[in-house]
Amino acid sequence: MIIHVTVNGQAYTRETTDYKTLLHFLREDIGLTGTKEGCAAGECGACTVILNGKAVNSCLVLAAEVQGAVIETVEGELKDGKMSVLQDAFVQNHATQCGFCTPGLLMSIRDLLNRNPTPSVHEIKEGIEGNFCRCTGYVQVIEAVLDATGQSEKKKELHHVS
């Protein structure tokens, strides 16, 4: 079947199979490999993208279902060769270690910030509950979001395991 979508502001038309997931469509048919496959069962959030304004697990969506949709992926964070404020904050706070969960985390946080530009620590935790990170313990991720949203003073609410 022929699928028309807009990804990160660019229109694409691709022929694909009825049973391909949006995740594999993005990676294999469009060539945007930033979005990762972790569990392929909606548990880990590594494949999170923003579909028509809402964060979804792209492993649980078929390409066939997104005809005409507007999609944002991690590649869209980069504007004119420059990383977003959020990405910079991830770097500054060591919120990326192995990096596999990072694209999904960035998309979940982007969705959260679209809904709530200055989330509390609790709201950030709720916003990323669908994203597993096995390296950071999440504290650095939350710190990055606080920095990116001008709320660095709230970092004192967090506890590092020493």
Added chain:
Amino acid sequence: MNRAFQYRAASSYDEALGWLAELGPQGRVLAGGTDLLINIRAGLMRPETVIDIKRIPNIDQLSDSPTEGLVIGAGVTINELLEREEVIQHYPLLTACAEHLASHQVRNRATVVGNIVNASPCADMAPGLLCLDASIEVRSQAGPRTVPAHTFFTGAKQTILKPGELVSRILIPATTRDAQGGYLKLKRIAGHDLGIVGAALLKHGDLIRVAVSSAAPTPVRVRDFSTADSLDTVIAETQAAICPIDDVRCTKEYRLFMVGVFLKRLWQEVVA
């Protein structure tokens, strides 16, 4: 996806029901997909065709009125329910259940109807729908029928749905509109997780209703209680109405114990 199948998007109920009748067990209804696609990938379901019902007009109906109550169409997602002002205001037990269901990403796709059609014993929407005495509207080529939610579940992942049938809407009567209620769920972690055991309690005037998840082959509703009943009676009868098992997540005894703890907390919050 690791298994090939065909995709069809129905533009009307008639079209979807025609395809379901034509395909028999080889056709599966696709709404949110958060259970179906996992089941297909795991080889638990092997449909030749999935029938997407999301393009059926008015499938995302979510309407409320003081006389008709709440109507939830088969396309309504958990987050759409959570974001609707009338639901927040008049059906607090439903939002309490919905908040516990999976993660934000899953709630953006998963549907309320899909949660009960999947019929997991741990379905988070079920205790709320049971307490609110919801009806399930079922359609097939033979016409529509409506069944009470408490007769919908017949076993673990089993429902009264027959081949060729689908659930089109959930109807919640206006009689318990504005009823207070809460749902508590035991999990291994603070984030999203399947329930180990859960309990819901609804209070409307003198009426008290209790339902439990993850404590029997189906979600269970206990008999109607009243505010004249003691908390001890409610706990004892609820524990007698369920039959939890030992599994990797916890023991039968702990499930029974936590149902008592949850009912005590809900009683203090909602009734006392």
